Amino acid sequence: MPNRKIIHIDMDAFFASVEQRDHPELRGKPVAVGGGGDRGVVAAASYEARKYGVRSAMASRTAKQKCPHLIFVKSRFDVYKQVSAQIRAIFAEYTPLIEPLSLDEAYLDVTENLKGMKSATLIANEIRQRIRQTTRLTASAGVSYNKFLAKLASDHRKPDGIFVIKPEEGEAFVAQLAIERFHGIGRVTAQKMHSLGIQSGADLRQRTEDFLRQNFGKSGGYYYRIARAQDDRPVEPDRIRKSVGSENTFAHDLDTLAEMQSGLIPLIEDVWQWVERTRVYGRTVTVKIKLNDFQTLTRSRSSFLPIRERKFFENLAFELLEENFPLPLPVRLLGVSLSNLEDSQPFEGKQLTLNF
Structure with a gap:
C-alpha cells in the first residue's frame, strides 16, 4: 500500500490571536482569553503570555502570579466559530477528507486531492498562505505519511512554521x-x-x-x-462523538445540596438541548464535582436503554450528585455529561461549548 499524504494544520494560539487581530492594542502583549477573576480559567494564551508559563486550563489566579501584567479578555466563541468555518472552507477546496479535532486544528488526507497536486508540502504551504490572506492569522503545518507523525511535525516549528517528516525519516x-x-x-x-x-x-x-x-x-x-512510527488510523471526516457534556466554575463556592442542584440544572439543560437538536441519545450519565482544593470526584451510571426523556436524565444526575454527600469541602465546579451515545449520527467536528 503506498504511503498516504497527511497534513495536520494547527492555528497558532487561535483564540488569543483572533483577539489580537481584532484589537490592535493587544498586539505584542501577553493576552489570556477567559475569566480574569479569582475563580476564572485560562481558555487560551498568546505566545507573549506563554513565555511566562501561562497556558490553557490554568487557573487565572495562577496565571496572574506568573505574569502580573497579563491582559484578560472575554471569550467570543461565536467569532471563533466563524473564523473556523472560513478555515474549513479553505480545506474543502483541496480535499473532502478533513477530520476536525477542534475549532483550531484538523487532519487532511491529500493523497488524492481536488487540485491534482502531487506535493503535500506545496498544498500545506498554499493552505497556510490562504489562511493568512483570508483571516490575517497564522497556522502551523505538519506533513507526513500518518496522523501521529503529522501531529508531531506541526508542533515542531510553531508558530507559523511547517515541518515535513518523510517516510524514510x-x-x-x-x-x-x-x-x-x-x-x-x-x-x-x-x-x-x-x-x-x-x-x-x-x-x-x-x-x-x-x-x-x-x-x-x-x-x-x-x-x-x-515507537516504530506506525499509525494506520485513517483521516475520518465523519467522526462519531463519544460524549457530550457541560460544566461550570462558580463565582462562589457551593456548600449545600440545594445550591448544587440549582447549579446542575442549567448544565443538564445545555446537554439536553444538544440531544434534542441532534436526536442522538446516550446511556451513561456522569457527574463531575471539583472541590475547592481542586480534588475531583466523578460518579457514573448507565441505563440499559438509551435515555430519551429529559426528566430521567435529570433524576439520574441528581442521584449521582447526592451519592457524593456528605462532601468534605465546598464545591467550585460542577459538570454533567452523557456518553455511550448512539452512533447513528455523524459528528461534524463541532467543538463543545465551554463555560467560563
Missing part, C-alpha cells in the same frame, strides 16, 4: 524525541515511563509489546506502534 525522528513530546502520552504516563527507564522514543522501542501492555494496559499496543 519517521523512525529516526521518533527515536530522538523525548517521551513527553509524544502525542497521546500525558504527564502521568510520562512519569511512569521514566520510572521504567523510558526517556525517549528509542527507549520505548526497546520494550516488547507484552511489557508495554502489562504496564499500560490496552494503550501498550499503541505505544509499541508509535
